[in-house]
Structure formats: C-alpha cells, structure tokens
Amino acid sequence: MxxxxxxxxxxxxxxxxxxxxxxxxxxxxxxxxxxxxxxxxxxxxxxxxxxxxxxxxxxxxxxxxxxxxxxxxxxxxxxxxxxxxxxxxxxxxxxxxxxxxxxxxxxxxxxxxxxxxxxxxxxxxxxxxxxxxxxxxxxxxxxxxxxxxxxxxxxxxxxxxxxxxxxxxxxxxxxxxxxxxxxxxxxxxxxxxxFGLSIADKPDSQDICFVPNGDYAEVIRKLRPNAAEPGDIVHIDGRVLGKHEGIIHFTIGQRRGIGVAAGEPLYVVRLDADAKRVIVGPREALATRKVFLREVNWIGDTLLDEGAEFEIFAKVRSTRPPAPAIVRVENGTTTVELTSGEAGVAPGQACVFFDSDTEEARVLGGGWIARTERVGDWQVDSPQQEPQVSAV
CATH class of the missing domain: 3.40.50.620 (HUPs)
Structure with a gap:
C-alpha cells in the first residue's frame, strides 16, 4: 500500500x-x-x-x-x-x-x-x-x-x-x-x-457552493445590483416577440420560462449582452459545429502549437460523453470542430479534450468557449450574419 x-x-x-x-x-x-x-x-x-x-x-x-x-x-x-x-x-x-x-x-x-x-x-x-x-x-x-x-x-x-x-x-x-x-x-x-467518520452518510454537494438554492440571478443581483437591465426578446428572423427583465435570467438552450407565446417551440439561441437582447429560435438553430476557445490548457504529450491539428474527443458539457472532434491552432486561435455537432453550446462553458471516448480516456486539457459557430443558415454568432437578427 x-x-x-x-x-x-x-x-x-x-x-x-x-x-x-x-x-x-x-x-x-x-x-x-x-x-x-x-x-x-x-x-x-x-x-x-x-x-x-x-x-x-x-x-x-x-x-x-x-x-x-x-x-x-x-x-x-x-x-x-x-x-x-x-x-x-x-x-x-x-x-x-x-x-x-x-x-x-x-x-x-x-x-x-x-x-x-x-x-x-x-x-x-x-x-x-x-x-x-x-x-x-x-x-x-x-x-x-x-x-x-x-x-x-x-x-x-x-x-x-x-x-x-x-x-x-x-x-x-x-x-x-x-x-x-x-x-x-x-x-x-x-x-x-x-473509519468511524460521522459524515459517512452525508449527502453529496450538488449546487454551486455560493448558489445554494440554484438561484443564479439572485446571487448576481447581490454581487452586481444594476446587472438586470430589461430588453427585447427577438426571434432569429428579426421579429420582436416580447420583453425580458435581464439576460441574467436566461441560458443558451433554455426552452421553458422564456415568457413569450409562439406557434412553435422556441429556444434561447443567443444572448446579446451589448444590445440587451435574448435571441430565440427553433431547436435546429442550437446546432453547433465549431467552437473558438480562449485560455487553452494543454497537458498532452505532443505540443499544441501554431499549425497543429489533432483528432481528439471533446466534451462541451459535463454530462455528455466525449465525442469525436478536431482541434486546430491557426493564427494563434484554437478552434474545435465537433464532428457530429452539438446542441446548445454556450460561451463561458468549457470544451475539454480527451484522447478517446473509452473509460480509460486520458485528459489532454481544454479551454473556455469564447464563441460558437452554428450549423447551416443559423450563424447567429457570426458578425456577417448580424443583419439577420435586425437591430430594434
């Protein structure tokens, strides 16, 4: 031992x-x-x-x-x-x-x-x-x-x-x-x-430690009292569907509690902090093919430097298994192409790299998601597509 x-x-x-x-x-x-x-x-x-x-x-x-x-x-x-x-x-x-x-x-x-x-x-x-x-x-x-x-x-x-x-x-x-x-x-x-420890049956912690009741918005209101500014709920095609009380109440991929009635199921597909807009659309608009990373940490054996391109397995949320992807470094920017796409990937989350999708998988590092690129005609995060979501 x-x-x-x-x-x-x-x-x-x-x-x-x-x-x-x-x-x-x-x-x-x-x-x-x-x-x-x-x-x-x-x-x-x-x-x-x-x-x-x-x-x-x-x-x-x-x-x-x-x-x-x-x-x-x-x-x-x-x-x-x-x-x-x-x-x-x-x-x-x-x-x-x-x-x-x-x-x-x-x-x-x-x-x-x-x-x-x-x-x-x-x-x-x-x-x-x-x-x-x-x-x-x-x-x-x-x-x-x-x-x-x-x-x-x-x-x-x-x-x-x-x-x-x-x-x-x-x-x-x-x-x-x-x-x-x-x-x-x-x-x-x-x-x-x-070992005779009195905490042997103590429940596991599940919430974020400083958000004990799962109410993120309330914690943010305390930390940043002026954070919750109202704005518009806008459909991806440019229609203004309603008002909201602050983007801090929404997350990418959210379906329930959006607060607008429509003839189709709507999901939050983007949060535009600068314009205080919550952008919504159909589920297909959540499909993400490519993520751009910041603050990348690499602990693999081969260097991840300029011009590198590796086949890896990536997780873009903690509850999903690692899925095939390609990581590249071009002009100082690290991107990950998700081979099968992934729904509801949000900036601020992590993209974590593995060398396989098996139980023995080695962690190769990862990075924070800075922005995402959608599949097909749903490129709501790309500047050239911005007119599609018209300013209001």
Missing part, C-alpha cells in the same frame, strides 16, 4: 496535505493516507459565509462543513488548519462568475475555483507546509507517464470530475494526487463507515 501515491521514500517521511471540504470523499482520503502511514495534514478553506439563514445541506465549504472537516480530522488523528480564502474566492471565482453571466455567458465557477483558489493558492500553501503532495477527493485518476503525470477518467464514470479539472497545469498535476480515482463511490461510503 505504501506506493499508492507513486512517491519514493517511506510513508512516515512523506508529508501529504489533504484538502478537506467536510464531505465524505476528502475525509476518506485523509483517513486512507493516515492508515497507509503518511504524515498527513488536513487543510480546509473558508470560502464564503452565507449567513445563518441559508440551508447549506447541498453545498460545500460553509460553516457546517468546516465543523465536519475538523471533527473528521480529530477522529483520524491529524492536525487540521482552516484557511480564510474568502476575499480571494470572491475576487477569483464569484466576481468572475457574475461578470461572465452579465456578458451573456454560462460560466462554470467550479472550474475557476480549482484553477485558482484550490490548485494555485492551496497548492502553494501545501508546499509552504512542507508537503510532498496535495491530495484531494476528486474522482479522476492520475499516474506516471514518462517523467511526468497524466490524468485519466475515473473508474466510477458516474462521478467523473475530469471535465472540471481541465485547467490543471502539468506542474500542478505532478504535485497532485487523487486517491479515490480507482474506486466507486459505494466503496468510499463503506470506508467512511469503517
């Missing part, structure tokens, strides 16, 4: 800092590392405070979770630190989330959190604490590949978190360990009971 982290030296001479959120997964990681003889230190991040009135049952990193993490550390018998990252979290995750939503995007703050607070700031803190590695409860696998580490989808594909970790850099990946990647969630719960 002592080689479970792929580290030289004896476990007792190896310091493992465990990111403890107060949930089952990270608590079991800490207990496993302690059982295997490592020098374990638990660290919990205080990211925000909802106030007493909010039900935190489905979200993480609030007051109750800090208490749960502390109790787990006591039971396991390891030192435990709580770090106040509230201002950093607000700046790097919450503010970015609000600005992205106001710009008509559909952001994924969990990726931003891993990218900044957890795998930059916490990783640095772990090194300051003398850690050899930082271990987390994420469901992904990593293993040595030559002189570096590679990331793969986990054994339990129902828990696959690789989509949310696409921005992990090679340097971070080499320092991180994911001890749960090779086991199903049921086994993790079983171990939690064996």
């Amino acid at each position: 002592h080689n479970s982290l792929d580290l030289p030296g004896r476990p007792e001479d190896t310091r493992v800092v465990v990111a403890m959120s107060g949930g089952v997964d990270s608590s079991v990681v800490a207990a496993l590392m302690k059982q295997q003889g490592y020098d374990v230190v638990g660290v919990t991040l205080q990211l925000y405070d909802h106030g007493v009135a909010v039900n935190r049952a489905k979200s993480c990193c609030a007051g109750q979770d800090i208490h749960d993490a502390r109790r787990a550390a006591e039971k396991i018998g390891i030192p435990h630190y709580v770090l106040d990252y509230e201002s950093r979290f607000k700046e790097a995750v919450m503010d970015r989330f609000a600005d992205s939503y106001i710009a008509g995007e559909t952001p994924i703050p969990c990726v931003s959190c891993n990218q900044t607070v957890k795998f930059q700031d916490l990783l640095k803190t772990a090194k300051d604490l003398g850690a050899d590695v930082l271990a987390t409860g994420h469901y992904v696998r990593s293993s040595a590949s030559g002189n570096k580490r590679a990331m793969y989808r986990p054994t339990d594909l129902d828990r696959d978190q690789s989509y949310f970790l696409f921005a992990t850099t090679q340097e971070q990946l080499d320092f991180l360990r994911f001890p749960l990647g090779g086991m199903p969630k049921s086994k993790v719960r079983e171990l939690a009971h064996e």
Whole structure:
C-alpha cells in the first residue's frame, strides 16, 4: 500500500496535505493516507459565509462543513488548519462568475475555483507546509507517464470530475494526487463507515457552493445590483416577440420560462449582452459545429502549437460523453470542430479534450468557449450574419 501515491521514500517521511471540504470523499482520503502511514495534514478553506439563514445541506465549504472537516480530522488523528480564502474566492471565482453571466455567458465557477483558489493558492500553501503532495477527493485518476503525470477518467464514470479539472497545469498535476480515482463511490461510503467518520452518510454537494438554492440571478443581483437591465426578446428572423427583465435570467438552450407565446417551440439561441437582447429560435438553430476557445490548457504529450491539428474527443458539457472532434491552432486561435455537432453550446462553458471516448480516456486539457459557430443558415454568432437578427 505504501506506493499508492507513486512517491519514493517511506510513508512516515512523506508529508501529504489533504484538502478537506467536510464531505465524505476528502475525509476518506485523509483517513486512507493516515492508515497507509503518511504524515498527513488536513487543510480546509473558508470560502464564503452565507449567513445563518441559508440551508447549506447541498453545498460545500460553509460553516457546517468546516465543523465536519475538523471533527473528521480529530477522529483520524491529524492536525487540521482552516484557511480564510474568502476575499480571494470572491475576487477569483464569484466576481468572475457574475461578470461572465452579465456578458451573456454560462460560466462554470467550479472550474475557476480549482484553477485558482484550490490548485494555485492551496497548492502553494501545501508546499509552504512542507508537503510532498496535495491530495484531494476528486474522482479522476492520475499516474506516471514518462517523467511526468497524466490524468485519466475515473473508474466510477458516474462521478467523473475530469471535465472540471481541465485547467490543471502539468506542474500542478505532478504535485497532485487523487486517491479515490480507482474506486466507486459505494466503496468510499463503506470506508467512511469503517473509519468511524460521522459524515459517512452525508449527502453529496450538488449546487454551486455560493448558489445554494440554484438561484443564479439572485446571487448576481447581490454581487452586481444594476446587472438586470430589461430588453427585447427577438426571434432569429428579426421579429420582436416580447420583453425580458435581464439576460441574467436566461441560458443558451433554455426552452421553458422564456415568457413569450409562439406557434412553435422556441429556444434561447443567443444572448446579446451589448444590445440587451435574448435571441430565440427553433431547436435546429442550437446546432453547433465549431467552437473558438480562449485560455487553452494543454497537458498532452505532443505540443499544441501554431499549425497543429489533432483528432481528439471533446466534451462541451459535463454530462455528455466525449465525442469525436478536431482541434486546430491557426493564427494563434484554437478552434474545435465537433464532428457530429452539438446542441446548445454556450460561451463561458468549457470544451475539454480527451484522447478517446473509452473509460480509460486520458485528459489532454481544454479551454473556455469564447464563441460558437452554428450549423447551416443559423450563424447567429457570426458578425456577417448580424443583419439577420435586425437591430430594434
């Protein structure tokens, strides 16, 4: 068992800092590392405070979770630190989330959190604490590949978190360990009971941690009080169908609750933040063939540089399996052509690269979707097509 982290030296001479959120997964990681003889230190991040009135049952990193993490550390018998990252979290995750939503995007703050607070700031803190590695409860696998580490989808594909970790850099990946990647969630719960952890049956967090009731618009109203400006709901053919109370209430692909009556099912196909317009159309108008990426992270073996063209498998939403695609770099811009197309792809989401669509797929990186190109005559995101959606 002592080689479970792929580290030289004896476990007792190896310091493992465990990111403890107060949930089952990270608590079991800490207990496993302690059982295997490592020098374990638990660290919990205080990211925000909802106030007493909010039900935190489905979200993480609030007051109750800090208490749960502390109790787990006591039971396991390891030192435990709580770090106040509230201002950093607000700046790097919450503010970015609000600005992205106001710009008509559909952001994924969990990726931003891993990218900044957890795998930059916490990783640095772990090194300051003398850690050899930082271990987390994420469901992904990593293993040595030559002189570096590679990331793969986990054994339990129902828990696959690789989509949310696409921005992990090679340097971070080499320092991180994911001890749960090779086991199903049921086994993790079983171990939690064996270790006598009081959180063994605690429900998994499902919501975005600072949006505990799923009401994004309300959170954005608090962060950006003047964000919800009214505007027009416009059909893709230029007809004005009605009014809306702010584009922050809509997401690409949305069908219900649009607020206009029409003789056909309508979907939100584009959010025009500058003109405060919600553009709607038939389902066919959602079909996306090409995405343009920004802030691309690549952790494959071959360089992704100017002129590169690779066949990959891409995921443009966390719940979909990887599908065939081609990634290209031309004139400094990274694009991904989705071979079969995909419906309802939104700017602000992630496009994540894999080397196959199998259970053993390796994560090659990914990027944030800056804009999309539609199939056929529905090029509503292309400037030359703008007259089709007439200004009103």
